Amino acid sequence: MSDAHDGLDPADRPLPARSLALFGLQHVLVMAAAPITAVFLVSKALGFPDAVAVSLTSATFLACGLGTILQSFGPAGFGARLPFIMVPGGAPIAIFLAIGQQTNVRTASGAVIITAVFYLIALPVFRRIIRFFPPIVVGTMLLLVSINLIKIYGGTITGKTGAPGFADPVDVMLALGTIALTMIFARIFSGTLQRLAVMLGLVAGSIIAFNLGRMSLSSVMAGPVIAVPQLFPFGMPIFDLAASIPLIVFSIVSMAEATGQTVATVEMVGRRGRAEDIAPSTIRGDALASLIGGLFGTSLIVTSGENIGIVRATNIKSRYVTATAGLILVLIALFAPIGRLAAALPGPVVGGTAVIVFAIIGVIGIDILRRVDLRTHGPMFTLAAALAMGLLPIVVPGVYSQFPQWSQMVLNNGLAAGTITAVIVNAVFQHTGSIEAGLINEGKVEGQARGTAE
Incomplete structure (x- = not known):
């Protein structure tokens, strides 16, 4: 898969500075809506003042940028040395908010x-843990993520109940118009512009507003x-293991998704070596980028x-492009x-964008879940x-108060x-031998698309 003239894998081949800047900017445009929307929604839901929201936006872009450079160059095994872009994931944002609302943002x-x-x-x-997260568990988790996020961020459209x-x-109507424009x-665009539909909808809705x-x-x-992100913007973090359980549970699914994305990217860019051997470096890169984010107050x-689609569409496979991004x-x-x-950005516009994304x-x-035989008892x-x-806790708030x-x-x-x-009930049925249909082996679970985390 390497070039006959330079002996380099396509992912390792540098490009002219102009091409690096152009294609790097394209990656940034496709992912920019994610950190902006994430910070806006977290800030509104937790009631941060504008100054904190500005600082958190800066911190999120910094963590994404450093994480992207890390994944592109992979120093000391932290990063896959592949054309990866880092973003704040959608599911982690929902969990971060839930923890912040139940306790406080420091926790x-x-x-x-x-x-x-x-x-x-x-x-x-990891390989022993992931068998407890077959499609029935992952699919259920994503469905609950979606419902929870829509409930939370629908409030950015309407405001608080009873408030003027x-x-x-x-x-x-601004929110519905933003959804319609997205x-x-x-529908009308294709290629890169189609992948920018969410951002274009956000921009169009903002112009109308x-x-x-x-x-x-x-x-x-x-x-x-000039803005310089602040370490520990909310004060020293509070380390509560019980409160952290939801994020820890998600991280196991995230590791499976990282493995799947690594396999897909290795095949697409023609990287030599076994994808399964490269995946741990991807996960370590995610860990370090998340640690950096945590120090600066992000999820x-x-x-x-998304970057897999861009690489496929442009056929530009160099990791130096994502490093530039x-x-x-x-x-x-x-x-x-x-x-x-x-x-x-207006709350209803960002809320409309968030609702469709989530x-x-x-x-x-x-x-x-469609791949699971739900006619089977287990x-x-x-x-x-x-x-x-x-x-139950989503539709009946306070049920466990x-x-x-x-x-x-x-x-x-x-x-x-x-x-x-889902993990416990599935394990019980699986252990008793009552459930076979709908379960897939460990390798297939690891192949889940990375997009489920965004």
Whole structure:
């Protein structure tokens, strides 16, 4: 697969500076909506002031940039030396928010750091752990992620119940219009522009909001131009192992997704060597990038599945392109107006964008569940029990409010409660031999697409 003239794998081949800048910028454009949307939603849900939101935007871009450079160059086995882009994952954001709302943001930051360390501890026994996460579990988890996120971020469209202006028809129409425009762009465009449909929908919705007087840009250029992210922006993290369980559970699925994405990318770029031997480096890169993010107050930072489509579409396989994208992300992190622009985005527009993005996570979960024979006794009861435990705290808030505080950490988190239930019930049926259909072997689980984490 290497070039006959230079003996290099396509992933190792440098490109002219102009090409690096152009293709690197393309990667940034495709992923930029993820950190901006993530910070906006976290800031609104946890009530951060604009100054904190600006700082967190800078920190998120910095963690994504450093993580991307790490995955591209892979020093000391931390990073796959493949063209990977790092983003804040959608599911981790939901879990981070749930922990922050149940406890406080310092505990949520501590959970991120604990989980980053867990990646490294669990990696040697990863293959033994992953067998407890077959498609019935992963699909259920993603479905619950979608429902939980839509419930949380639907509030950015309507505002708080009972507050002045709750469910303002103009705000609701802005959100619905943003969703509609995103669908239109996804339909009329193809290639790279089609993959930018979410960002284009966000931009178009913001333009409409600006013209309606629902968005002000007066603060974007106010203040300093250079921003330096702050370590521990919420104070010293609180390390609560019980509160961290939901993120730790997710990290096991994330390791499987990282393995699948590594296999797909190795095949696509023609990297020599076994993908299974490269995957641990990808996971270590995710761990270190997430640790960096945790120190700066972000959620987990994970490799993005979107870049696989870009590499396939452009046939540009060089990891130096993504390294350049990482450098661009670091420069963006230091440019304060970007953070202030993110803080200025209208809630209904970002909420509309988030709702459609997170609904897609549910679609991915349904697609995974479609591969399971739900007519079989075991899978049917596994899914039913997981949905019951997962949906109960989502649709009936406070149902466990009289339970001990330590148990509420898991029970009140629908995603954690549902996923853990799916793992336990599936294991019981599998152990007793009552469930065979719908379970796949370890290798296939590891091949799940990385996009489920975004």
